[in-house]
Amino acid sequence: MSRRRVIQHGIEHYATVLEPEEALEPILAPPVRAAMLEWLTEIWAEAELAGVGIEPRRRALFKGPPGTGKTTLAHHLAARLGLPIAIIHPERIIDSWVGASAQNLGGVFDALEAEDAEPHLLFFDEFESIGGKRHQVRQGADHQHNGMVTTLLQRIERYSGFVVAATNREEDLDPAVWRRFDIQIDVALPEQEERHHILARYLAPYGLPDAELKQLAESFATASPALMRQFCESLKRQLIIGPKIKRNMQKEAVIARILAAVTPHPDFGLPRLWSLKTQDIAIRNMPWPLPLASGLPKEATPAGADDANVVPLGGKGTR
Ligand SMILES: Nc1ncnc2c1ncn2[C@@H]1O[C@H](COP(=O)(O)OP(=O)(O)O)[C@@H](O)[C@H]1O
Ligand SMILES: [Mg+2]
Known part of the structure; x- marks a missing residue:
């Protein structure tokens, strides 16, 4: 050639x-x-x-x-x-x-x-x-x-x-x-089990009791991990920045702002959370202020929640 x-x-x-x-x-x-x-x-x-x-x-x-x-x-x-x-x-x-x-x-x-x-x-x-x-x-x-x-x-x-x-x-x-x-x-796209882990990872250091976390994971059915990450990171950003700029920090107001700003991919169905918004049972049952994961009972932390960012590089994996 x-x-x-x-x-x-x-x-x-x-x-x-x-x-x-x-x-x-x-x-x-x-x-x-x-x-x-x-x-x-x-x-x-x-x-x-x-x-x-x-x-x-x-x-x-x-x-x-x-x-x-x-x-x-x-x-x-x-x-x-x-x-x-x-x-x-x-x-x-x-x-x-x-x-x-x-x-x-x-x-x-x-x-x-x-x-x-x-x-x-x-x-x-x-x-x-x-x-x-x-x-x-x-x-x-x-x-x-x-x-x-x-x-x-x-x-x-x-x-x-x-x-x-x-x-x-x-x-x-x-x-x-x-x-x-x-x-x-x-x-x-992730199933319920994976969505549960993805939320736990990206909400950290915040967390939800197990039952509420499961409900939230259900409300994200058909969502991509990228969308779930965006939601969690927006939530954390609101919790830190919102009070500094004197935003309404009531749960419904915070969630409504996030849902308006973070949009699901149009081709893959609308997750329940985006149709029901703050009326979604997962939001209604969400404890507020959002608790820290460390303050929750032990079973509230699913496997994978604290594996954050660790890449197993040792052993056979490294050349
Ligand atoms: N399965 C997953 N588990 C955890 N985080 C994920 C997962 N999939 C995507 N993300 C997060 O979503 C973002 C986009 O993911 P990316 O790998 O670029 O998706 P794709 O290449 O399939 O479009 C990244 O920031 C990534 O951290
Ligand atoms: Mg990519």
């Missing part, structure tokens, strides 16, 4: 690079956790797999709605492997100049495969924009896109590092691109 000689950029030119130490452990449904553990076990068994003539799988597709933790999970995985993550945003690659998108994408792989390059986990966000279906050429943009997909197919095949791609539109991916990903993980 002949490639035009271009300036060689480092990976930072194309990607946001995050270090393992910055990773946060996402709260995941059991099937997602099981799939991740299986993949990690496979990677750590590289030598034994070589004994039977196979290699660990290196390419995974994370599928799921926005805000479910795909980026967080990829970062966590990279941390478990002791690698920094290089997050590729499509807008840093796609360029309307003839051949530029393909060249940028080639640049990503050149940077990661350079002799002195540190290994990274390569992560493609909104992957459907880069790996979307090739089209019959009708206009210049089709030609551009097809060229980029061809480059992607060639380079990804040769690349020996780990690649994770995230998408919410699996059906838009080019079939040949889709086939290159031998692991597929559904990062679904």
Whole structure:
């Protein structure tokens, strides 16, 4: 393959690079956790797999709605492997100049495969924009896109590092691109159990008695973890800042302000809390002022509530 000689950029030119130490452990449904553990076990068994003539799988597709933790999970995985993550945003690659998108994408792989390059986990966000279906050429943009997909197919095949791609539109991916990903993980919206843990984590250092926390988790059905985090952080911000700027600090007033400011994604149904607002039983039963978690009876703290931000990096996980 002949490639035009271009300036060689480092990976930072194309990607946001995050270090393992910055990773946060996402709260995941059991099937997602099981799939991740299986993949990690496979990677750590590289030598034994070589004994039977196979290699660990290196390419995974994370599928799921926005805000479910795909980026967080990829970062966590990279941390478990002791690698920094290089997050590729499509807008840093796609360029309307003839051949530029393909060249940028080639640049990503050149940077990661350079002799002195540190290994990274390569992560493609909104992957459907880069790996979307090739089209019959009708206009210049089709030609551009097809060229980029061809480059992607060639380079990804040769690349020996780990690649994770995230998408919410699996059906838009080019079939040949889709086939290159031998692991597929559904990062679904959280169920009740996960919502309970997510609220406990992000409300901390505040907390709710167990029954009230469960009610609040139910009122968040169909919400993404990102939305739940936003709600909890807005609540904490209101509790600290509200009195300083002389806001009405009655429970209903505070919650109404938050619900007006934090909006659920329009595609994924309205969580009950946003339809019933301050009339929701979870809000009516919420103790006020909000208690500190440390002051609650012991069973009020579910497992996972105090695991905040700890990434298990030791042992086999670190290279
Ligand atoms: N499963 C989860 N557990 C805990 N926090 C989460 C989870 N999913 C998302 N978040 C939080 O929501 C925000 C957005 O998550 P992100 O990983 O960017 O989602 P996605 O990549 O799926 O759009 C992050 O700040 C993250 O901390
Ligand atoms: Mg993301």
